Amino acid sequence: DAMVIQNPRYQVTQFGKPVTLSCSQTLNHNVMYWYQQKSSQAPKLLFHYYDKDFNNEADTPDNFQSRRPNTSFCFLDIRSPGLGDAAMYLCATSRDFRNEQFFGPGTRLTVL
């Protein structure tokens, strides 16, 4: 089945220790998104790629970076995680900006 896969599902890191989250898709979609979702809150868009074109949301902290080496994979790098970065990180894809987004299962990040 075509899908969006995120690894790991759970990630524990220490304050200030860099961490990388991974997303892959078999849908062959052009757009890939990274969202941050905190408990009982709406998902918050961090950035997205249309193919290799990168767009950073204005309020996304500089601490967050992303890479998309090819169509199938996208990475979220948190350079120096703080306690406030503990959240669920969701990857989503869509064929185009006009189409519905399909989400992966998420990575739960804990910062100690």
Add this chain to the structure above:
Amino acid sequence: EDQVTQSPEALRLQEGESSSLNCSYTVSGLRGLFWYRQDPGKGPEFLFTLYSAGEEKEKERLKATLTKKESFLHITAPKPEDSATYLCAVQPISSGSARQLTFGSGTQLTVLP
């Protein structure tokens, strides 16, 4: 700025007790309104897209409707497995990468057996 407000924040129903969830929105031209279901600890699962006032879509016990200011998700004779958080999101009529979704905070539905 686009805004989405969902109500109620939480809803508890007995199995078989039908009800509706509300999604009120303000957007500078609506291109589409999306409903998602999110189970605890998982990513949102796509349910419906609505594009114009008067449109309705159904899937099993769920029916989504759209007006110019709000959308309703009607749940008919719910079962415990319908328990989840239901998220609503709007997409503006904008060009290219500006067509991003604005999500509401969701309605947490619990269906008791």
